[in-house]
Amino acid sequence: MKKRIGFVSNSSSASFVIKNENITELQRTLIINHIEAAKLLFNYEDCRDSDAWSIDVTDDVIKVSTGMDNFDMWTFLYKIGIPNEHIEDIGYS
Numbered sequence: 001m002k003k004r005i006g007f008v009s010n011s012s013s014a015s016f017v018i019k020n021e022n023i024t025e026l027q028r029t030l031i032i033n034h035i036e037a038a039k040l041l042f043n044y045e046d047c048r049d050s051d052a053w054s055i056d057v058t059d060d061v062i063k064v065s066t067g068m069d070n071f072d073m074w075t076f077l078y079k080i081g082i083p084n085e086h087i088e089d090i091g092y093s
Helices: 025-033 034-042 073-079
Strands: 014-017 052-056 061-066 087-090
Touching: 025 034, 025 052, 025 061, 034 073
Parallel strands: none
Antiparallel strands: 014 061, 014 087, 052 061
C-alpha cells in the first residue's frame, strides 16, 4: 500500500486510514472531532463545519476522506502527534 508523505495542495479528493493500534484514544477523539479540536487547540478560527473531512470509524481503523481538502488535515495530524508512517494512503486524485 502506498503511504502519503506530503500534502497535495491541488488534490480534489483524498482518503487514508490510520490503524487504531497506532494512536491513542485522545488522538482518535481529536481526529473524529477535528474541526472543533483545531479551533480549540490550535486557534484555527477560520475552520467551518463545511471544511470537515468524512470520518468512518471501525474497530480496526479510522478512515478519513474528503472530496475537497479545505481543512489542512496533514498539519493537524502532525500537531496531534501522528507520524506519517502511521498514515496509510488509500487513494487521491
